[in-house]
Amino acid sequence: xxxxxxxxxxKMISKKRLMxxxxxxxxxxxxxxxxxxxxxxxxxAQLSQRxxxxxxxxxxxxxDQQLIDMKNRLDSPYxxxxxxxxxxxRMEQLQYNLDNNxxxxxxxxxxxxxxxxxxxxxxxxPLLIIMLSADMVSGESSNGTxxxxxxxxxxxxxxxxxxxxxxxxxxxxxxFLAFVLSAIISGFFxxxxxxxxxxxxxxxxxxGKLDSSSVLNVPQWQYSLMVYSLGFFVAFVVGSISFMIxxxxxxxxxxxxxxxxxxxxxxxxxxxxxxxKITRYxxxxxxxxxxxxxxxxxxxxxxxxxxxxxxxLGWAIASTIISFVYFTKQDIxx
Amino acid sequence: xxxxxxxxxxxxxxxxKGKEIVKGVNLTLYPSQIFGFLGPNGAGKTTTIRMIVGLIxxxxxxxxICGYSVAHDFVKAMSNVGCIxxxxxMYKYLTGMENLLQYAAMDKTISxxxxxxxxxxxxxxxxxxxxxxxYSLGMRQRLGIAQAxxxxxxxxxxxxxxxxxxxxxxxxxxxxxxxxxxxxxxxxFVSSHLLLEIQQMCDIVSIIKQGRVIKTVNVQDILxxxxxxxxxxxxxxxxLLLAEHWNIVxxxxxxxxxxxxxxxxxxxxxxxxxxxxxxxxxxxxTKQNTLEDLFLDLxxxxxxx
Numbered sequence: 001x002x003x004x005x006x007x008x009x010x011k012m013i014s015k016k017r018l019m020x021x022x023x024x025x026x027x028x029x030x031x032x033x034x035x036x037x038x039x040x041x042x043x044x045a046q047l048s049q050r051x052x053x054x055x056x057x058x059x060x061x062x063x064d065q066q067l068i069d070m071k072n073r074l075d076s077p078y079x080x081x082x083x084x085x086x087x088x089x090r091m092e093q094l095q096y097n098l099d100n101n102x103x104x105x106x107x108x109x110x111x112x113x114x115x116x117x118x119x120x121x122x123x124x125x126p127l128l129i130i131m132l133s134a135d136m137v138s139g140e141s142s143n144g145t146x147x148x149x150x151x152x153x154x155x156x157x158x159x160x161x162x163x164x165x166x167x168x169x170x171x172x173x174x175x176f177l178a179f180v181l182s183a184i185i186s187g188f189f190x191x192x193x194x195x196x197x198x199x200x201x202x203x204x205x206x207x208g209k210l211d212s213s214s215v216l217n218v219p220q221w222q223y224s225l226m227v228y229s230l231g232f233f234v235a236f237v238v239g240s241i242s243f244m245i246x247x248x249x250x251x252x253x254x255x256x257x258x259x260x261x262x263x264x265x266x267x268x269x270x271x272x273x274x275x276x277k278i279t280r281y282x283x284x285x286x287x288x289x290x291x292x293x294x295x296x297x298x299x300x301x302x303x304x305x306x307x308x309x310x311x312x313l314g315w316a317i318a319s320t321i322i323s324f325v326y327f328t329k330q331d332i333x334x
Numbered sequence: 335x336x337x338x339x340x341x342x343x344x345x346x347x348x349x350x351k352g353k354e355i356v357k358g359v360n361l362t363l364y365p366s367q368i369f370g371f372l373g374p375n376g377a378g379k380t381t382t383i384r385m386i387v388g389l390i391x392x393x394x395x396x397x398x399i400c401g402y403s404v405a406h407d408f409v410k411a412m413s414n415v416g417c418i419x420x421x422x423x424m425y426k427y428l429t430g431m432e433n434l435l436q437y438a439a440m441d442k443t444i445s446x447x448x449x450x451x452x453x454x455x456x457x458x459x460x461x462x463x464x465x466x467x468x469y470s471l472g473m474r475q476r477l478g479i480a481q482a483x484x485x486x487x488x489x490x491x492x493x494x495x496x497x498x499x500x501x502x503x504x505x506x507x508x509x510x511x512x513x514x515x516x517x518x519x520x521x522x523f524v525s526s527h528l529l530l531e532i533q534q535m536c537d538i539v540s541i542i543k544q545g546r547v548i549k550t551v552n553v554q555d556i557l558x559x560x561x562x563x564x565x566x567x568x569x570x571x572x573x574l575l576l577a578e579h580w581n582i583v584x585x586x587x588x589x590x591x592x593x594x595x596x597x598x599x600x601x602x603x604x605x606x607x608x609x610x611x612x613x614x615x616x617x618x619x620t621k622q623n624t625l626e627d628l629f630l631d632l633x634x635x636x637x638x639x
Contacts, residue, residue, distance in 0.1 A: 003439040010436070014427045144423030148481070151387040152440045153413040331350075331390035 004162035108194025370536030416487035422478025471498030565617035
């Protein structure tokens with residue numbers, strides 16, 4: 001079994017696809033960090049200009065101003081109910097920050113690293129995983145090399161298991177490298193500290209109202225760890241699903257196309273069909289797991305962390321079972 | 335012949351999408367035999383081979399390799415098989431050596447020395463560290479053969495193995511196959527639509543047409559009762575002499591050439607007789623396309639299924 005996994009890893013490295021994925025990761029993190037830095041500078045300048053003060057370090061004043069801004073926006077008659085309640089949630093968080101002296105504007109490598117995964121978890125991270133997984137079986141089918149694997153004195157399920165385990169190893173690697181790379185790259189912009197700063201978590205949204213009864217402060221590193229664990233979970237689920245598609249569809253292009261369009265469609269669905277209850281059983285709309293941690297507003301009513309994790313796990317298990325059953329039974333005609 | 339069959343096909347049938355591709359093939363092969371599987375395109379050759387190596391499941395019938403059923407004892411059955419199916423597909427982004435190491439990693443019995451020996455056997459040692467993507471078709475064929483024989487299989491299955499080989503490579507390949515069969519005792523199963531290839535290489539040939547084996551012949555037998563052509567000084571007298579002394583009906587083909595079916599009569603005795611009779615013999619040959627005649631007779635006028 002070990003030598004089979006080793007074989008898969010050698011193939012993966014030689015294909016250069018892994019290097020390509022890592023290069024994308026580096027480039028994107030750099031751009032993202034640079035952009036964050038620019039936004040921060042601009043926000044500070046804007047706020048200090050509007051408030052007529054130069055001491056941007058006085059974040060309390062800025063936070064007060066933000067609160068007032070949001071309150072004004074809330075009073076506007078052109079705002080719909082949904083954005084109103086989500087604004088209200090953010091305002092209450094800001095108020096909580098003020099009360100507990102947590103500076104929301106302060107940027108650090110730790111904060112950036114966390115934020116990066118929060119932004120990447122529903123589209124960018126899945127795309128990276130798809131680039132690796134959608135090719136794993138369909139690539140061998142389209143090259144015809146699948147025949148060479150399956151006429152050896154190794155049962156089919158072992159061949160598939162070695163591929164699946166290799167995929168899990170790669171998922172760990174990608175999520176881990178995303179963490180390390182964004183911590184290092186953003187460190188050059190914002191300094192390497194901030195890992196001990198407290199982060200508020202445990203917000204609950206009850207009927208559009210923020211329930212802060214179970215809010216507690218955890219150190220940034222711990223929060224970050226939770227976010228990246230969720231990131232790995234999402235990578236695992238998306239990896240399993242696209243692995244299945246790569247078995248069912250014989251061509252790599254088709255398999256990447258199918259899973260990518262499904263993902264993008266998921267983003268549309270959470271915007272346009274959010275009152276259609278059945279959509280919440282789709283895996284694509286359940287990927288924003290980190291939003292439950294930070295207490296952002298959920299896209300479809302009735303969803304919570306436990307619900308989403310259960311749905312995602314169900315998808316992963318179902319696709320893995322389909323993968324193994326189909327792969328061990330199918331006739332290889334390529 | 336020995337008792338244990340290396341390969342045994344029993345009433346093998348396959349229906350794909352309602353179409354019967356293979357219609358009940360029976361076959362038994364013994365050690366050290368070179369078997370030719372001959373048929374026009376679309377006759378069901380590759381489908382049969384895929385069933386033998388377990389890539390597709392037979393609709394009916396069974397395959398057993400060295401006594402192990404492919405359906406129930408896949409791992410043990412496959413331990414005795416090396417094969418190339420249809421084309422030598424390799425990982426193009428790996429070098430030849432890396433490709434071989436991939437296979438070696440799947441079978442603990444393969445040593446570094448064995449890899450080295452096999453590479454020299456197929457004559458690939460100079461390009462071994464180049465990426466397979468840069469190989470010509472002939473070189474990929476050699477690499478394909480190398481991976482197929484790496485584990486010293488008892489049954490070697492080669493689907494269209496000489497595709498892309500140059501004439502020198504073909505001769506080399508034939509010698510290699512003979513060596514593997516007669517010295518190492520491998521049973522070699524070669525599928526091809528190239529008649530000459532099969533005729534020059536194989537001991538036994540099965541001709542398959544529309545999913546059915548229509549004839550199994552011993553190549554030596556059909557080559558022996560072959561047509562002979564002579565080029566000689568006095569064709570008219572030669573025809574007369576052949577009819578009188580040997581009871582052979584000969585016909586004149588060209589000015590100095592006659593042709594006849596000598597069946598069981600020994601050719602060397604006939605030639606000796608001509609010389610004794612004062613007929614100068616310039617050229618004598620067996621007609622090489624007997625198998626082709628047989629093949630065309632049997633498969634003539636058929637549409638590809």
